Amino acid sequence: MKWKFKTPGIPDELFIRGKVPMTKEEVRAVTISKLRLKQDDIMVDIGAGTGSISIEAAHICTNGEVIAIERNEEGIMLIKQNSEKFEVPIKILHGNGVEKLNEIEQFDRVMIGGSGGELKKIIQICHKKLTEEGICVINCITVETLYESIQYLKETGFDHIDVVSMNIARGKAVGRYTMMEGLNPIYVISGKKSA
Template identity: 45%
Template sequence: MNKIYVIGAGVEGQEGFSRRSLELIGKADILFGGERQLQLFPEFAGEKVVIGSNLSGIVERLNSRKGLAVVLASGDPLFFGVGRMLLRNLDKDALEFLPNVSSVQYAFAKIKEPWDDTVFVSAHGRGLKGAVDRIVSNDKAAILTDDVNTPAAIAAELIERGRDGYTAYLCENLGGADERIRNIDLHGLLKIKAAPLNVLILIKQFEAAGDEYVPTLGIPDEEFATIKKLITKEEIRVVTLAKLKLRHDMCLWDVGAGSGSVSIEADHLLPNGRIFAMERNEQCLGFIKQNLNKFNTRHVTLVPGEAPDCFEDLPDPDRVFIGGSGGNLFDILDAVDARLPAEGRIVINAITLETLTAATEYFDNAGYQVEVTTVNISRTRPLTEYKMFEAYNPVYIIVGVKN
């Protein structure tokens, strides 16, 4: 069979190619590659074809090839490279891959960090928010940026989410005469216009060994930064999470997040899911950012705004928790009902009979299965001579299951 050889170019020019790769390139009748790769072989006698934006044209040329064809790619062709496109459009048996050291491998070697525990993110095509969602879900990330989703833009989005606890390595023009690697924090990245050819490495920083939060159910209330009384109490939080019946890959909406305590508790219950904490109060938003950072949440996205207006750009939920409605309960429930699938659950925490009545009335009229649990909590008072109980207001936990 007349094979197509897909050969990775390393960061060291021709010196980085294996002997077999150089022999195949020397024998080739047609050589495909980006302008930078083709410039490595100025004396190539055959036809050179630049791989640009017209990838369909490249596939047609490869399908109608005569003689030996070689495709040059950067590093490992199957690592965010042209290899995926070729496998999707050509006969797999016609392809042979000869990988080289990728820019990401080279970058980690330069900064002297292991990379076997790294998540790899390409901002190209995924978009800024999608890329940052993956970054905050991990402790170490290598990001391939583009002209729009630049290192500065990624840093700005992380800072906006209150996730500035990363050290950054901006690795530019790797392998070239103008190679530069800068170790900087996210705020410093905001001021830098990075070279077009760059790899951004972000590593989550912890204050000291053992300071990372270990998930437990029922985080003490005093651990959260919050406005007084705008927090779902520890015991209520645990019962609420039980009523939500979360599975590992669900999408949870937390409406009226307050301190973000429910989202933070749910974070480790949804290792493959997504959580959107919605809040309109500016002071609460500041506290939520502090809490998300403190507890190193991985799957929570803060959504500032008024419900239900802020629902529009969110993925459909599997579960919805409403801790505060700002007087818009019916509008919120109507908007949620339009997006919630069958068997989806809504859990509402109410402290007034008016909210209890309104919620149960809505669920009954909309054909939901309804369950209400009243939770009365009393705790012993700390630092008193005698053990006396202090009672908290009862909370009505209302569960609506969509038929």
Template identity: 35%
Template sequence: AGTGSLSVEAARLAPQGHVYAIEKNPEGIALIKENAARFSTRNLTVVEGAAPAALDGLPPLDVALIGGSGRRLPEILDIIGTRMHSGGRIVANAITMQTVAACLDYFHAHAELYTYEAIQVQISRLERVGPYDMAKALNPIYIITAQRK
């Protein structure tokens, strides 16, 4: 869950729901708790640990956001799949081609369970070069979304 920015925003957007932020690093855990308190998100619970083990005991899921998987993406997706009802959504952000490939391989292999799509987001930052403004590209981000059939 990192700093909890997505978790806090999700909790604010779904006040009737509940968000579980899984984080293994003590610094990240502290930041998530601090950000949750700053934005008064009472519907956010920090789960201390690493996925997939930290997924044990969570209630059924409507949406799962995956920002990092530590090379355990197939295991994480398997467990999420057992906890997700029909119509549930998975959103995975990826910055490496290996993670993109792992997502696509998984959803290809489980096509009977999911429909999916992938998009690439490219952001550029204007940088002053002499009298000109030049768009300098930042690294692309891939967003893979899947919906449980």
């Protein structure tokens, strides 16, 4: 199934899902916009989950490469299934974020959706391996990770740090009425590698 649109935000229900967390479509749309992807970019998705961000990125980076890093077995299976379903190539690396990042020579963009408790080290490696003016985007749900993300990005040498707090509610039919149902709030943090 090809995603025939040029805009991000593939409906959640189109993805094959399991028990692995998945970034919701509205959050994906903002995350992709903050990544500022180009056709020939190499983009790394750390803690890729079901691969939803990777799938969205692969629709843009058609002359580049999208690399998904995931340590969960079920996640690896779901990324494969979703990449086949949406007919986009994704290089899948199974394992720990720090370890797998060290196997990649260089990249233009990176999305951190999960760090396995190694956020600082991951950000440091990303800064070293990102191309000049490369962009790092971090999605998190806790205020502690928000604080740490900002601190580590600054300490490592990222600038143009941007923080977005997203509180999304979706309409849900209740009889003949529509009730707004809130999703969990999420923070989208981005920074650019200094020239």
